[in-house]
Amino acid sequence: MANEPQADGYESFYREFDSPLMRRLRREAYGEDIGQHSWVGSEELRADIHRLGLTSSSRLLDLGCGPCGPLTFVVASVGCRATGLELSPSALKVGRQRAAVLGVDALVSTRQADLNQPLPFESGSFDAAMSLDVVLHVRDRSTLFLETSRSLSAEAKFLFTDAGVITGAVSNEEMRRRSPHGFTQFVVTGWNERLLERAGFRLLEVEDRTESVSRNASGRLAAMTAHRAELEQASGAAAFESQREYLETAIELSQRRALSRIMYLAQAPARSAG
Ligand SMILES: C[S@@+](CC[C@H](N)C(=O)[O-])C[C@H]1O[C@@H](n2cnc3c(N)ncnc32)[C@H](O)[C@@H]1O
Numbered sequence: 001m002a003n004e005p006q007a008d009g010y011e012s013f014y015r016e017f018d019s020p021l022m023r024r025l026r027r028e029a030y031g032e033d034i035g036q037h038s039w040v041g042s043e044e045l046r047a048d049i050h051r052l053g054l055t056s057s058s059r060l061l062d063l064g065c066g067p068c069g070p071l072t073f074v075v076a077s078v079g080c081r082a083t084g085l086e087l088s089p090s091a092l093k094v095g096r097q098r099a100a101v102l103g104v105d106a107l108v109s110t111r112q113a114d115l116n117q118p119l120p121f122e123s124g125s126f127d128a129a130m131s132l133d134v135v136l137h138v139r140d141r142s143t144l145f146l147e148t149s150r151s152l153s154a155e156a157k158f159l160f161t162d163a164g165v166i167t168g169a170v171s172n173e174e175m176r177r178r179s180p181h182g183f184t185q186f187v188v189t190g191w192n193e194r195l196l197e198r199a200g201f202r203l204l205e206v207e208d209r210t211e212s213v214s215r216n217a218s219g220r221l222a223a224m225t226a227h228r229a230e231l232e233q234a235s236g237a238a239a240f241e242s243q244r245e246y247l248e249t250a251i252e253l254s255q256r257r258a259l260s261r262i263m264y265l266a267q268a269p270a271r272s273a274g
Contacts, residue, residue, distance in 0.1 A: 010088050011088045016234070035067055036066075048159055057080070060082040061083050061125075062129075063148065064134030068095025068096070072108060083110070116140060119147040131158075136162055146199045155269075157204070163259070177245050202269075205263075
């Protein structure tokens with residue numbers, strides 16, 4: 001949220017994720033700090049728990065769990081078991097600490113994994129899957145959807161959000177400013193729907209959540225600006241500037257409805273693929 005790195009995706013940012021300053025920024029930015037590093041808010045997540053039909057006997061898979069904020073929030077709310085996959089070791093370290101502090105570590109397992117590779121699970125291992133603001137970083141989401149379908153039990157739900165759906169005109173300069181976290185792929189409306197269908201999913205619901213980007217980015221920008229001196233001291237003026245540019249561009253694109261954040265809820269086939 002604050003001064004993020006340019007060269008290593010989210011990694012070095014996650015090392016400071018739970019420092020007192022970062023916690024304060026998240027509280028000021030989101031209202032409720034659930035340890036998210038995305039456009040997800042607690043209210044949205046509560047509704048998504050219901051959408052996923054989770055119960056205490058569910059096995060949930062979180063693809064790209066980051067520092068396990070949303071994942072531990074769901075587990076603490078529902079009492080289900082959950083597995084988080086994530087590329088960043090620092091995020092997973094913070095995530096395990098968070099699970100322990102919340103007293104849900106016995107229910108949560110984490111694994112470092114690259115979502116560009118086949119998922120490291122037997123077929124039908126999970127009853128639900130979520131992926132919050134991650135798919136735009138995956139090079140081949142078509143294969144990821146197939147792998148997700150394979151990893152789910154019959155008719156299990158898969159919910160994901162994509163903040164990179166092109167719904168208007170976006171310039172090359174805006175694309176650059178909007179992608180400071182490494183590989184980022186923007187797709188046109190209908191693209192995710194087609195790939196889900198190809199992976200055997202039945203689309204149940206699509207919801208436009210673009211407003212959450214504008215709201216949360218504005219909150220993050222205001223919090224950063226209020227703590228500018230401390231942030232610049234911690235990570236330097238260049239990092240502050242890059243993050244400011246990123247958030248301002250996210251706000252501009254979402255308010256113009258040029259780039260949208262969309263939620264997709266889909267159901268795995270009656271017989272899991274594979
Ligand atoms: C915007 S963050 C969202 C984190 C978390 N879902 C949340 O809502 O707080 C995107 C996450 O995707 C992870 N990620 C990006 N590319 C990945 C990949 N190829 N495999 C696994 N995780 C990846 C990043 O490290 C980052 O933690």
